[in-house]
Amino acid sequence: MLQLNDKLFEIFIQKEKIQAEISALASRLEQDYTGKEVVFIAVLNGAFMFAADLMKYFRSSCEITFVKMSSYQGMHSSGRVDEVIGLNTSIKNKHVVILEDIVDTGITMEKLFTLLSVEKPASLEIATLLFKPEAFKGTHTPTYIGFSIPNKFVVGYGLDYNELGRNTEHIYQLKGEEESH
Structure with a gap:
């Protein structure tokens, strides 16, 4: 069990399964992007x-950079996406893979796709650890999905509840509620 503020969470995906899936995703990505x-x-x-963790398993040559987007407040999407920190490397004519912890509504990915497409990458794909097909509206x-999960609120392994819970090695789901993210 994990207590974060007023919510109680239980283990949903254990660290061993997370690492095995990330290793498999890295292998797929290597096959698709070797020599590119x-x-x-x-x-x-x-x-x-x-x-x-993906970078530890991905053995081919690559670059990595970071962007910061925001669309969440508490347990619900704010419905709007704000770019907070922008792209700091050229992606023109390069193969770009967006790495996301979770794709649920797809609002953030729509905004990011629009912003990145202007930079003229050779290709643009999404790799996500978690995907909520029931919530997806994008x-x-x-293209690369670790786990398809039900539309339930999850935290841990980078995912947060009001900025708490990112530092766990497992992924947890909200205990006893059907509340969605």
């Missing part, structure tokens, strides 16, 4: 652990 100029763009704050479905 690839730039990984990790979306902060949530994707920092996923990105760090047009850019992730």
Whole structure:
């Protein structure tokens, strides 16, 4: 169990399963991008652990950079996306893979796709650790998905509840509630 402020969470995906899935994603990415100029763009704050572990398993040459977007307040999307920290490397004619901790509504990915497309990358794909197909309303479905999960609120391994819980090695779900993120 994990207590964060007024909420109680229980283990949903254990660290061993997370690491095995990230290793498998890295293998797929290596097969698809070997010999290509690839730039990984990790979306902060949530994707920092996923990105760090993915880079440990990805053995081919690559660049990594970070952007920070915000669309969440507490347990719900604010419905609007604000770019906080922008891109600091050229992606023109490079193969870009956005690394995200979780894709649920897809609002953040829509905004990021629009912003990055202007830079004329050779290709643009999404790799996410978690995907909520029931909540997804976007047009850019992730190409690389670790786990498809139900539309329940989750924290841990980079995901937060009011900025708490990012530093756990497991992913937790809200205990006893059907509340969605």
